[in-house]
Amino acid sequence: MSVVTAAAGRSICAPLPVLGKDVTVPLVTGGEVTYAALDYAASAPALQRVWDDVAAYAPYYGSVHRGAGYLSQLSTDLFENSRKAVAEFLGCRADDQVIFTRSTTDSLNLLAAAVPADCQVFVYETEHHASLLPWRDARVTYLNAPRTPAQAVETLERALADRDPYGPALVCVTGASNVTGELWPVKELAAAAHAHGARIVLDAAQLAPHHPVDIDELDVDWVAFSGHKLYAPFGSGVLAGRADWLQDAEPYLAGGGASRKVARRTDGGVDVEWHSTAARHEAGSPNVIGVYSIASACKALTEAGFDRLVAREQQLVTRVREGLAEVPQVKVLSLFGDEAPRVGVISFVVEGWNSSHFAAALSAEYGIGVRDGLFCAHPLVRTLLGSDPQDPGECGAPEAEPGERSLNAIRVSFGAGTPDEHIERFVRAVKELVSEGAQWKYRTEDGRCVPDRGTVQV
Numbered sequence: 001m002s003v004v005t006a007a008a009g010r011s012i013c014a015p016l017p018v019l020g021k022d023v024t025v026p027l028v029t030g031g032e033v034t035y036a037a038l039d040y041a042a043s044a045p046a047l048q049r050v051w052d053d054v055a056a057y058a059p060y061y062g063s064v065h066r067g068a069g070y071l072s073q074l075s076t077d078l079f080e081n082s083r084k085a086v087a088e089f090l091g092c093r094a095d096d097q098v099i100f101t102r103s104t105t106d107s108l109n110l111l112a113a114a115v116p117a118d119c120q121v122f123v124y125e126t127e128h129h130a131s132l133l134p135w136r137d138a139r140v141t142y143l144n145a146p147r148t149p150a151q152a153v154e155t156l157e158r159a160l161a162d163r164d165p166y167g168p169a170l171v172c173v174t175g176a177s178n179v180t181g182e183l184w185p186v187k188e189l190a191a192a193a194h195a196h197g198a199r200i201v202l203d204a205a206q207l208a209p210h211h212p213v214d215i216d217e218l219d220v221d222w223v224a225f226s227g228h229k230l231y232a233p234f235g236s237g238v239l240a241g242r243a244d245w246l247q248d249a250e251p252y253l254a255g256g257g258a259s260r261k262v263a264r265r266t267d268g269g270v271d272v273e274w275h276s277t278a279a280r281h282e283a284g285s286p287n288v289i290g291v292y293s294i295a296s297a298c299k300a301l302t303e304a305g306f307d308r309l310v311a312r313e314q315q316l317v318t319r320v321r322e323g324l325a326e327v328p329q330v331k332v333l334s335l336f337g338d339e340a341p342r343v344g345v346i347s348f349v350v351e352g353w354n355s356s357h358f359a360a361a362l363s364a365e366y367g368i369g370v371r372d373g374l375f376c377a378h379p380l381v382r383t384l385l386g387s388d389p390q391d392p393g394e395c396g397a398p399e400a401e402p403g404e405r406s407l408n409a410i411r412v413s414f415g416a417g418t419p420d421e422h423i424e425r426f427v428r429a430v431k432e433l434v435s436e437g438a439q440w441k442y443r444t445e446d447g448r449c450v451p452d453r454g455t456v457q458v
Helices: 048-060 070-089 104-114 149-161 186-195 244-248 288-304 306-325 355-366 378-385 420-436
Strands: 024-026 032-034 097-101 120-124 139-143 169-174 199-203 222-226 237-241 259-264 270-274 330-332 345-350 371-373 409-413 440-445 448-456
Touching: 048 070, 048 288, 070 097, 070 237, 070 288, 097 104, 097 288, 104 199, 104 222, 104 237, 104 244, 120 149, 139 149, 149 169, 149 186, 169 186, 186 199, 288 306, 306 330, 306 345, 306 420, 345 355, 345 378, 345 420, 355 371, 355 409, 355 420, 355 440, 355 448, 378 409
Parallel strands: 120 139, 120 169, 169 199, 199 222
Antiparallel strands: 024 032, 097 237, 222 237, 259 270, 330 345, 345 409, 371 409, 440 448
């Protein structure tokens, strides 16, 4: 692999090898082009290292925790060693638990099911729906979108100061926005939460793939993230952190694996003794391949040198932001302003364009995959767009004609596997579409903006 050289003369690592880097896709205008996957915030491509590790293990796949045979014992060791690898990746404390789930959404719903019955939850309206919506059985206080990191801390401190100081409380906050990519002041928010007797859970779905996450250093109580955003798309996620609420709660799923002992009572009922370990919330046959893939990704990112990966990604962020700034019709969405640190997630709208039309043209005419919509963060995107909360728009294309004012946005996202060429092609495509228009006609079909295959734009 070639080495990218920073402007300051310092070497930065090349992109990590990922699956699909050589996949070609057809263009509506004719011919084919290598696909530019710039939708990492939804699902990142699998690292080649992850794929190779899983393929090497696959012939030895067996049941976990239940079998006496060699493959079952090997799989059990692999599963539990993966737990240790994730704990090390996250800087877990000695008494923290690492629970394997299906996703960030699953992790936060698990925690929501484990909070004490009288818990008060504080969550910003800026959160992804995975963080915004699970707290249905708790008393929830939704905090308005802050416009600076300092305001985020001040808003939380005021809200916590006004709460009932005698009940349990939990703060839920993202580490990096899935809309703007901006980093949140997690350590400061954790300090504010703990000063007022509250706990805090970090949604690291967009942070962990782009930036080191250390539970102990950040002083958060829990961290949740998904494998499919961490270059490990095999259907697993993680909830890691304090054990007490999780041990006191009823199992998230009742069944085999969560139960330590089950016995019939004389009255005909059943008595159950649940595990107090992470197994309490891991009922059923575990997704050992998904779990192993997460551990493999954690090791790959660590061994590649996370600091170098972060430095290279920041070069890509700078290139995209500078390129978009050269187009007056483009408005980049931001809560904290241009100087805010951010990961490789950038959302924008283009004057005179419907966002779904623009995203469709990037795909059909340039082979670039981005996302359009509200990104499962409806309140935040509507706030950033200055639209009424009741305006139409959803996660996906709106029922709107090309060129209409957009109530949604376009999101470009990238990471450790993104080649420089994909970024350059994206910047060039944005400039050409804005200055020259699309080469093809588009129409809305089943809620998506798609090329009209029968006509060429005149």
